[in-house]
Amino acid sequence: MDAPLKSLDGGRTPTAPTGADHSFIPSSFVPGQASFWRCPHCRGVLACRKETLECLTCDDHFGQVDGIPDLRIPGESWIDFEEDLAIAREVAAMDLPLEDLVRSIYARRPGWEEGLIRLRTRQVLAAPERLHEDVAGWLAEATSEEAWLDLGCGPGMLLAAAADMKRPGFGIGVDVSMTWLVVAKRLIAAHGGRPILAAALGEALPLADGTLSGVVSLDVIEHVDRPDVYLREIDRVTRPGGRLALSTPNRFSLAPEPHVMVWGVGLLPRRYQARYVAWRSGKAYDSTCLMGSFGLRRILKRCTRFAFMIIIPPVPEEEVRRFSSTKAILARLYNRMSGAVALRAIFLLIGPFFRITGVKGA
Structure with a gap:
């Protein structure tokens, strides 16, 4: 029998983060709790039930891989969702060092030679340190208060960099690729961070209105199918006075x-x-x-x-x-x-x- 749904704030519907206290934000998937995430269809509260998230408003159900909710809905994308899901499950089951895990994903790409695989693997692992200057510089305001989103977070390099630097804000990550989110979970944890991740489309963000103090989305807008909808979603989930940083x-x-x-x-x-x-x-x-x-x-x-x-x-x-x-x-x-x-x-x-x-x- 499923555990009873527990509210995160003593019985009320979970609300947007306030101040610097992020203790109420659960892990990405905690059975028996209300989720920080929202239904991408109706934005209703999601309850964590064993291996799925259940929308308390529209009764839709969503799965998870490695504790990361899969909140993607049908839509145009650069990846095949079913293929990505199958690879993500394989990767999540691998007991490999982080470097070998990243390498195994690039090695699946047709026509990639060993030299290119090594180069891209090194770039992923070195990126958190390389991104310190950006986090301290032009991204500082978007990543310094309350809960902020890395939209299109990929392997979690920016979130790992922010964890390294012990930013006062709390970073969460959304990406369309569940495979890279499995890597992101490990990379962020390796840098001392607390991974809060979900697979979703930028055009249907699984977050309540006004949840975020900032949104960072690097080299993403050129890849979404509907950039107008993507920007409206960023606007919707950002509170007044919140910060934006795109590239x-x-x-x-x-x-x-x-x-x-x-x-x-x-x-x-x-x-x-x-x-x-x-x-x-x-x-x-x-x-x-x-x-x-x-x-x-x-x-x-x-x-x-x-x-x-x-x-x-x-x-x-x-x-x-x-x-x-x-x-x-x-x-x-x-x-x-x-x-x-x-x-x-x-x-x-x-x-x-x-x-x-x-x-x-x-």
Whole structure:
């Protein structure tokens, strides 16, 4: 028989976090408790029942893998949910060191050579330390108060970095891939954090209105099927005064398209981009739709209540040091020029990447 449902706050419906006390937030899946998460269909309270979460409003049921709720609903995505779920269950059952676990996931990708697998594995494991500067810098306000969301958290690298730095805020993670969330759970714990994770779509966030003090979503907006719905969901779950931090490549950059490393993709009409990429590189170009600064500005104004700023970030010095001497000179020149107020309009047109920060109005 299922254990009776326990409220997290002494009998009332669970509410948004307040202050710095996060003791009431349960683990991602605790049978017998009300969940921090909400039904992605109706936003009703979810009760944890053995191996499932049950919506107390619409009676829908959701499963879990390794204690991580699967709150995905049917929708367009870059992954096949059933295949991802099967791999996630396999990965969760593996008794491997973290490095070997990450390597095993990349090794499943068709055509990936050992050198690329090693490179990507090292990047995942090294990312938390590399992200310290961002967490202390442009992401500081979005990750410093109450409960904040890493939307599209992947293997949990940002959440692990925040745990390293003992941020006063409490990070939770949502990603469309259950496989990477299984890795995120281990990576965050290895860095001393408390993993609170769920598999879900950015267009149907399993959170109550006004739950969050901040949302960080790095290099995600270009991959969602409905960026307008994704932004409205971010707006919905963020409280007034809450912070926003997004990043995305610029469609009209003069640099190669960073996902496929092909020049000139964004200059073409969208209907020709996939064929052009296939012709130039032999790679697929699906589930990627970059925007320029004007498009970003329009959609943010239309779909959110954030007062926002689009920033042209410099090339990080640690990356510059790995460049050839000529490329390093050009990168440092770019950094100086992109920071000039008089040249801001030009770099908003042609700069390679954007950062967007904002504060939600009432």
